[in-house]
Amino acid sequence: MSSDASGILPAWQAELWSHFAHAIERDRVAHGLLVCGPPGVGKRLFADHMMAALLCRERSDAGEACGVCAACRQVAAATHPDISRLVPEEPGRQIKVEQVRAFTRRLYLTPQYDSGRVGWIEPAEQLSPSAANSLLKTLEEPPPNCHILLITNHVSALMPTIRSRCQLWRVPPPSADMARMWFEAQEVDTAGLDADSLRTPFAVQDRRERDYDGLSRSWDDALSAVIRNRQDVSSVAEGMARQPVDLWLDWLYRRAAALMAVALNDERDTTLPRTLLQIAHRLDPAALQPWLAQVAEAARLAGTNADWQLVIESVLLDLKASLKRRPATS
Known part of the structure; x- marks a missing residue:
């Protein structure tokens, strides 16, 4: 380094x-x-x-x-x-x-x-x-x-x-104004950056250099395919396990937060693509809550000698298990 x-x-x-x-x-x-x-x-x-x-x-x-x-x-x-x-x-x-x-x-x-x-x-x-x-x-x-x-x-x-x-x-972390000034000096457009991104400008820079957006799109597609039973969980997990762990965890955290927000009927500033947005509408927040804890556990296991592919498989399978239609309202 x-x-x-x-x-x-x-x-x-x-x-x-x-x-x-x-x-x-x-x-x-x-x-x-x-x-x-x-x-x-x-x-x-x-x-x-x-x-x-x-x-x-x-x-x-x-x-x-x-x-x-x-x-x-x-x-x-x-x-x-x-x-x-x-x-x-x-x-x-x-x-x-x-x-x-x-x-x-x-x-x-x-x-x-x-x-x-x-x-x-x-x-x-x-x-x-x-x-x-x-x-x-x-x-x-x-x-x-x-x-x-x-x-x-x-x-x-x-x-x-x-x-x-x-x-x-x-x-x-920087204030939002300091971050915007720093990005402007780097000639980076801040129009599409959320509050979390403004607090972590070096992470934004790193993600851009490592094609985070392209990887996120591929992971979104794979997650949607798994949930819709169009792709095998093991093969998807095998591919994800070969990707940069830090970027994958960042994507997972962001998707988990967005899924829960939509499940709670809060779609402000959602970054979910259309296919995952449709899936999120079918999530019960109470059923999703234990899965969020597993997402945090996956981040902890990333720094251990745990089998990373099996960790990812577990995350994907448990999300599928959390997927159910909202209870009917009276």
Whole structure:
């Protein structure tokens, strides 16, 4: 994963950055730095800036990395010898204890620069219980002149002992006006963006780059075919399991919320295509409620070693089971 520290921090992160710059100036940056926030608010960019500033040898008065020293050039090129990264071996899987042990050994190596070493863990919520316990020992007794950055969407999913040994940096979402100004600078039309999208501009940008709209249309068609018994659940789940997990979960959450809204006779701002809209009218909200809980459970299982195809099959089958006509009204 390459660093994006050369990118300019968006306006909604300015106040948080001023606090970090103040902490650097007063030498009050903790060894463990927990960067959290909803997906799409730009916390990776913020963490990139933190890492670059910690490693830079010629920081500005505002605490920013200079961008031109040897260390900064290596950070930008993702070749800095004093950066160690810890990520799942496969996307969506847990980080294993053996990975943490190897990561810790690298942190204890003598740094090439006098600015020390930086460890990067993402997504931190995917540390397995044994991996988290192994990391806890390092956070309690960190190597000298070393900082460990943990990036997470779900800070509550981390062990309390991990959270308590880290300095928390919560990246806020932008206001709607700030988001629109940012999108305009990116030459993105904001006319079709809802309130959730405006709060997560980096997620919108990422989805556009990864053809989220095209994938959503294909998943909508597949879901409609499954419900109408025109396509086999197992084959649909097999295809969905090969798609990007984060995008699929985002689509599932949005469709679940829209299905429930229509089932409750609220069709304002619905994003459902016509075929799913017709199906939604046949859903009983009381029968749909347990399925919404299963959608949340599927998101939790995405970060485990559960069979992802079977998880998707269960979600699809249970939605079919929830499908029934509304009770007759008197």
